Amino acid sequence: MTTPIQWFPGHIARARRQLQEQLKLVDLVFNVLDARIPQSSQHPDFAQLIGERERILVLNRADLVPVRALKAWEAALLHQYPAVVTTNAQSGAGIRELLKASQSAYQRVNERRRRRGMLPRAVRTAVIGFPNVGKSALINRLVGKRAVRSAAQPGVTRQLQWVRIAEEIELLDSPGILPIKFADQEAAIKLAICDDIGSLGYNIEQVAARAFDLLLPLIPERLEERYHFDPTPFTGEGWLAHQAQHRHHSLTQKAAEQLLQDFRRGHLGPVALEAPAPT
Template identity: 55%
Template sequence: MGITQNYKLNTIQWYPGHIAKAEKQLKEQLKLVDVVLEVRDARIPVSTHHPQLQEWIGNKSRVLVINRFDMILPQTKQAWINWFKRQGEVPYYTNAQHGQGVPAVLKAAQAEGVQLNERRKSRGMLPRPVRAVVIGFPNVGKSALINRILGKRVVESAARPGVTRSLRWVRISDELELLDAPGVIPLKLQNQDAAVKLAICDDIGDASYDNQLVAAAFLDIISYLEAVAPELLPKQALNERYKLDPTEHTGEGYLHALAEHRYKGDVERTARQLLTDYRKGFLGQIPLEIPTQFSGDE
């Protein structure tokens, strides 16, 4: 959907050096593994899938992990499960912070190992543990998932990409070894719609963007989704939180009205506060993508 297309094309700007480095590191990690655990954000499960991912993974097995399911409503989660099923995919939903859904992810990764060892056996090779890596965009919850799988905090969680040391394998079971360094997907996207959603969710890592443009786009997205799928969003989330009805406003108009209403006309502060409130869940379980948007895609 072209919800954010009226925003400047250069709303999000990346630093090429970081992107090149991240891609090189990711490719080195992928060479070493049999199974990729791809982590996406439940609020934006399409935008947190990189269009080049399949090319990078090649013929390796992939387990699709949708993290932060606690940040969307149960009916939104179910709608996405049905959508993924139609795409021939089985998503594993997790709340990595609290460990929900993690055992099922482990089971899926180990099942891929069984297939790997059947192929090895057919070629006269001995079985070995399957090697897995957790990959995804910055801040989607990769380190939290790794920590849960390992059962102890051995990965430094940080709200910025690249806080990992030299590669280290950790034996999870007789069937599975996990690389303790998360693979960060390099984040240069041609699709500005997806980039804006990543910025709203703070899944974007090393990039610069205009908070006011991103906050206005966020408000426009909410307004659009409330119109097409009100049952998948909490009722009147903005009005409940800020006591200011968004109905008569564009995203930009509401941002300015809210600045006058709550923050002494300071639009930048308002934009930051709005984004922070969303990221912390203070606005309720609001998705930024719903399956009907993508019914004709993929």
């Protein structure tokens, strides 16, 4: 029996209420998604939260996705957003392009202010996304220094803070926002596989078994190269049991941890777990 994934820490509930108040002051939103799972890392309440505000889509961790898949997502998402920028917040790739897109949004926001007889001002920008998709690391790259706490685990940012990155732009860093309940359990599993929700919310062996089932048709040769046996006869559960028996003293949890760690760190090569719907 599969245990449903649910994770909604207390600080997330408080941050969501605070974010809804701060969004009243916001002109522009950076919607940060995990490039490996753009669909599953899109918050189901995003449109309701931001209303008619300017938006820029950021596909972070772009280095972990094949170029062809990344280009397909960019093309698909440009139908919904005025700008789609691919980034790697750890290396700084794509930051210049994001700043350029922000400048264009700054001009649009202040042109509307001028038409209303208002003076131009810095554009207030909120950075929104699930935990651990790289929001704080992205802000630190934009600022050019360590302005906010950042770590490779969900739930590090626990309060809202404003950071000025230029005369024209102020950024609001916020804790990752989560739905109160994951109605889409397949999306929740993919978030867990990519380490975008806390490990207390899921069974690691179930998540790793599902990760194997998703990865097998995509990268069978890479799995065989990494683990030194043919993966094709196995389901996820069977593969974990085999791996545990031969490499982890029969500890299935250790086998699960290794698979997820290898995927998350890019040791299995670039992989896109989702593709845009055909048009």
